[in-house]
Amino acid sequence: xxxxxxxxxxxxxxxxxxxxxxxxxxxxxxxxxxxxxxxxxxxxxxxxxxxxxxxxxxxxxxxxxxxxxxxxxxxxxxxxxxxxxxxxxxxxxxxxxxxxxxxxxxxxxxxxxxxxxxxxxxxxxxxxxxxxxxxxxxxxxxxxxxxxxxxxxxxxxxxxxxxxxxxxxxxxxxxxxxxxxxxxxxxxxxxxxxxxxxxxxxxxxxxxxxxxxxxxxxxxxxxxxxxxxxxxxxxxxxxxxxxxxxxxxxxxxxxxxxxxxxxxxxxxxxxxxxxxxxxxxxxxxxxxxxxxxxxxxxxxxxxxxxxxxxxxxxxxxxxxxxxxxxxxxxxxxxxxxxxxxxxxxxxxxxxxxxxxxxxxxxxxxxxxxxxxxxxxxxxxxxxxxxxxxxxxxxxxxxxxxxxxxxxxxxxxxxxxxxxxxxxxxxxxxxxxxxxxxxxxxxxxxxxxxxxxxxxxxxxxxxxxxxxxxxxxxxxxxxxxxxxxxxxxxxxxxxxxxxxxxxxxxxxxxxxxxxxxxxxxxxxxxxxxxxxxxxxxxxxxxxxxxxxxxxxxxxxxxxxxxxxxxxxxxxxxxxxxxxxxxxxxxxxxxxxxxxxxxxxxxxxxxxxxxxxxxxxxxx
Amino acid sequence: xxxxxxxxxxxxxxxxxxxxxxxxxxxxxxxxxxxxxxxxxxxxxxxxxxxxxxxxxxxxxxxxxxxxxx
Numbered sequence: 133x134x135x136x137x138x139x140x141x142x143x144x145x146x147x148x149x150x151x152x153x154x155x156x157x158x159x160x161x162x163x164x165x166x167x168x169x170x171x172x173x174x175x176x177x178x179x180x181x182x183x184x185x186x187x188x189x190x191x192x193x194x195x196x197x198x199x200x201x202x203x204x205x206x207x208x209x210x211x212x213x214x215x216x217x218x219x220x221x222x223x224x225x226x227x228x229x230x231x232x233x234x235x236x237x238x239x240x241x242x243x244x245x246x247x248x249x250x251x252x253x254x255x256x257x258x259x260x261x262x263x264x265x266x267x268x269x270x271x272x273x274x275x276x277x278x279x280x281x282x283x284x285x286x287x288x289x290x291x292x293x294x295x296x297x298x299x300x301x302x303x304x305x306x307x308x309x310x311x312x313x314x315x316x317x318x319x320x321x322x323x324x325x326x327x328x329x330x331x332x333x334x335x336x337x338x339x340x341x342x343x344x345x346x347x348x349x350x351x352x353x354x355x356x357x358x359x360x361x362x363x364x365x366x367x368x369x370x371x372x373x374x375x376x377x378x379x380x381x382x383x384x385x386x387x388x389x390x391x392x393x394x395x396x397x398x399x400x401x402x403x404x405x406x407x408x409x410x411x412x413x414x415x416x417x418x419x420x421x422x423x424x425x426x427x428x429x430x431x432x433x434x435x436x437x438x439x440x441x442x443x444x445x446x447x448x449x450x451x452x453x454x455x456x457x458x459x460x461x462x463x464x465x466x467x468x469x470x471x472x473x474x475x476x477x478x479x480x481x482x483x484x485x486x487x488x489x490x491x492x493x494x495x496x497x498x499x500x501x502x503x504x505x506x507x508x509x510x511x512x513x514x515x516x517x518x519x520x521x522x523x524x525x526x527x528x529x530x531x532x533x534x535x536x537x538x539x540x541x542x543x544x545x546x547x548x549x550x551x552x553x554x555x556x557x558x559x560x561x562x563x564x565x566x567x568x569x570x571x572x573x574x575x576x577x578x579x580x581x582x583x584x585x586x587x588x589x590x591x592x593x594x595x596x597x598x599x600x601x602x603x604x605x606x607x608x609x610x611x612x613x614x615x616x617x618x619x620x621x622x623x624x625x626x627x628x629x630x631x632x633x634x635x636x637x638x639x640x641x642x643x644x645x646x647x648x649x650x651x652x653x654x655x656x657x658x659x660x661x662x663x664x665x666x667x668x669x670x671x672x673x674x675x676x677x678x679x680x681x682x683x684x685x686x687x688x689x690x691x692x693x694x695x696x697x698x699x700x701x702x703x704x705x706x707x708x709x710x711x712x713x714x715x716x717x718x719x720x721x722x723x724x725x726x727x728x729x730x731x732x733x734x735x736x737x738x739x740x741x742x743x744x745x746x747x748x749x750x
Numbered sequence: 751x752x753x754x755x756x757x758x759x760x761x762x763x764x765x766x767x768x769x770x771x772x773x774x775x776x777x778x779x780x781x782x783x784x785x786x787x788x789x790x791x792x793x794x795x796x797x798x799x800x801x802x803x804x805x806x807x808x809x810x811x812x813x814x815x816x817x818x819x820x
Contacts, residue, residue: 390804391813501779509780517796593775599766600790606759608797615801621813631819 135176138183138194138243139205140253142170143212143236147229160220163228167213170239174205181245190305193245200426200582204242204362207430208235210566211354211437218441218559219347227267231351233260238355242362246305247295250363254291254327258284261356264348265340273343279627280340283326283333291323310367321368327360330377330411331384334404335627338388341403342396342453346444349396353403353440354433361410361429370417378412379511381405386518388625393454393618395443395531399436402481402523405515406432412512413496416503419583424495426581431488431570435480438563439523442474445552445560446531452547455527455618459534466549469557471532476564478528480571482520482602488570490598491577491589498587517605524602525609526616534617669718679710766790 146166153159179202183194212235219228237260240253258281265277297316299305310317322333329337341352368374385405392398406428413425446463447453464471480487483494493516500508551557570577578585609616666673683706690703770787782788 386800387804387807388812390801391808504779506780513792514796514800517793518800521797521800592769592773596766596770596773597789599762600770600787601793603759603763603766604790604793605797607763608794608801610756610759612798612801615805619813620816621808622816622818623808623812624814624818625812 136173138240139170139173139177139209140194140236140240140243142166142173143232143239147232147236150229150232151225156223159225163216163220164213166232167209167216167235171206171209171213174202174209177202184245187248190248191246192249193307194240194249195243196245196307197243198582199580200362200365201242203426203430203580203582204358205239206580207433208238208242208355208358211433212351214434214437214559214563215347215350215354217562218350218556220555221553222345222347224267227264227345227348230260230263230267231348234264234351234355238359241359244307247299247307248305250307251288251292251295254323255288257356257359258288261352264352265344267348268343268345276340276343279630280336282630283336287323287326287333290319290326294319294321294323308366309369312368312371312373317368321371324360324363324367325377325411327356328364328407328411329357329360329381329404330407331381331404332626334381334384335625337404338397338400338625339627341400342394346448349444350437350440353399353436357403357407358410358429358433361407361414361425364411364414365422365425369414369422371415374411374415375505375508376415378408378410378415379508379515380408381411382408382515383511383518384408386515386522388623389518389522390526390616391619391621391623393456393620393622395446395453395455395458395527396440398455398522398527399439399443402439402519403432403436405519406436406481408515409493409496409512412508413499416496416499416505416508418499418503420502420587421496421499423581423583423585423587424492424499427492427577428489428496430577431480431492431567434563434566434570435477435487435489438477438560438567439474439481441556441560441563442470442477443527443531445470445556446549448556449552450547450549454620455530455534456620458532458547459530459617460536461547461549462533463547463549464532467532467551469551470560471528473557473560473564474528475524476567478524480567482524483516483598484520484524484602485590485595485598486568486571488567488574488577490571491574494589494594494598495587513601517601520602520605521609525606529613530616530618535614665714669716671718671723672713672716676710676713679706679713683707683710763790 143166146162150159150162153162177195177197179197179199181193181196185192185194212231215231216228219231222228234257237253237256241250241257244250244253262277262281262284265273265280294316298310298320301314301316310320312318312321326333326336337357341349344352364374382405385401385403385408389398389401389405392401410425410428410432413421413428446458446467449467450458450463452458476487480489483489497509497512497516500512574589578587666676683703686703686706690700767787767790770790774786775783778784785791
């Protein structure tokens with residue numbers, strides 16, 4: 133126990149040390165070594181609760197290790213390694229530092245045993261991940277990054293408020309099951325579902341992930357939403373609200389994906405859709421659905437990373453990110469390996485048998501079936517169709533093959549394209565390998581799930597019904613292939629509410645509010661100036677006051693009746709005397725009184741005191 | 751390539767539907783799972799509904815010009 137350290141610290145230490153390593157090759161080795169060390173660390177972590185530190189009377193627990201947190205811990209470290217391999221060619225150290233901090237804080241959240249530790253890592257996660265967007269260094273990325281961090285700060289505030297109410301109500305900082313109902317739990321849930329991108333709080337995801345750097349987006353897809361799923365599993369299993377939110381979310385993402393033209397944004401909408409299955413599984417709250425959620429999060433992280441790697445590679449080599457720019461260019465001839473690896477991810481997310489999505493997604497759907505939830509069951513089925521339609525068919529067709537819609541001209545010349553750098557392909561290859569390995573041999577994953585698994589994915593019925601669903605989806609795709617080409621549009625989502633009225637609020641701030649500020653500032657400054665000039669000689673205050681009032685009365689009379697033409701000089705005289713009095717400095721010699729005066733005042737006060745005392749005594 | 755893929759698709763559709771017709775699941779949760787080849791019908795119709803429904807929504811206000819927010 134002494135030999136192992138919290139895995140979060142390994143990554144955070146790595147983030148601190150990384151910029152110190154100047155030699156590029158050495159740094160690359162270091163980048164890969166950190167996840168490996170963390171993985172070995174995980175293997176040696178025994179189950180239990182440890183690394184407890186007392187802070188201001190509260191126990192901060194950095195190591196709450198059970199099967200659930202281990203399962204998430206494993207996949208986070210695996211995808212950290214894959215992402216680092218994929219980003220190995222990036223020379224900018226800052227990106228890697230941000231990624232390490234992001235991974236480290238996610239692991240901190242995963243193994244946190246109390247809600248304060250959770251909150252601290254939760255916030256580091258938000259702050260470090262935004263740099264993966266900002267490093268893209270163009271205006272859309274900067275703007276999207278700001279919106280991203282604003283939404284997460286809002287979520288963090290809701291979470292903190294909920295935590296404070298919760299702790300003061302119950303007195304416990306334990307991070308575990310929270311009874312849903314009441315303000316504290318609602319605020320905490322709000323904080324969590326904002327990170328899980330549950331509609332209507334999902335728009336930050338589809339807004340910002342496509343703007344991130346090519347390599348940064350891989351990390352983004354894995355950590356924020358899945359750590360939110362993890363905390364939901366811990367705190368709110370069996371909340372009915374989540375069942376419906378999850379099922380609607382699964383279909384919602386699919387609907388928007390139909391309309392999307394940006395290839396990474398299309399995949400981002402599928403993250404929302406897939407996380408819908410997990411949120412729904414949390415809400416169902418049975419052992420099977422919780423297992424399914426955990427398994428699906430595990431598989432989702434792997435295949436989503438693979439899918440994002442595939443399209444990010446296309447963006448990396450062509451510099452284009454829209455279907456309308458890519459379709460009809462026959463890129464498959466130039467990057468067949470990339471396409472093949474992407475398709476493995478596409479089959480995985482679509483839950484094709486022998487790929488990992490099949491063994492996890494069907495588990496959640498089956499859990500809905502076992503609970504006899506017909507509408508949920510059908511909604512999840514519908515989302516499966518949409519998933520295959522877009523990620524498995526429309527996106528690869530539009531990106532690597534595709535037809536130019538009739539009547540539209542494409543720009544002359546070929547698109548420069550080739551296979552992406554070797555490290556990218558290796559990362560994709562490893563992710564693809566894991567997708568297939570888990571799909572073919574699900575026992576590896578099932579053995580680390582939190583509850584015993586009694587589910588058998590490979591029954592004839594499961595396989596046949598899934599194949600029917602997917603194959604007929606493909607047939608329908610073929611029929612509507614011309615309708616599904618990209619359109620050069622963007623889709624209005626719930627981010628409209630802070631992007632369009634947001635401009636209004638900005639105007640409100642820069643115009644009326646700013647004006648008010650100047651007025652207030654001027655007013656207060658005037659008061660301060662007056663008070664400071666008057667306090668030069670406080671003893672003269674009564675005299676100044678009398679002179680001032682006198683002057684004002686004379687002045688008013690003069691202006692009101694225009695009498696006393698000859699008094700004008702007198703008025704000026706009064707004014708100049710007032711100024712002279714105000715200018716008069718305090719001089720102690722002028723106001724010095726004989727010592728007897730002081731004694732007299734003391735005696736009078738003493739007399740008054742005595743008088744009051746005796747009256748009171750009566 | 752396109753033609754060959756089409757054949758593979760149609761043949762595998764046929765095979766999966768045939769298997770689905772002959773091997774019925776013994777234990778079902780919902781009444782519609784007893785309908786033969788329900789999943790095939792659901793997949794086909796569901797796909798069309800998603801495509802047409804989303805496009806209809808999109809063209810009725812969700813889709814905007816690319817400079818909408820600028």
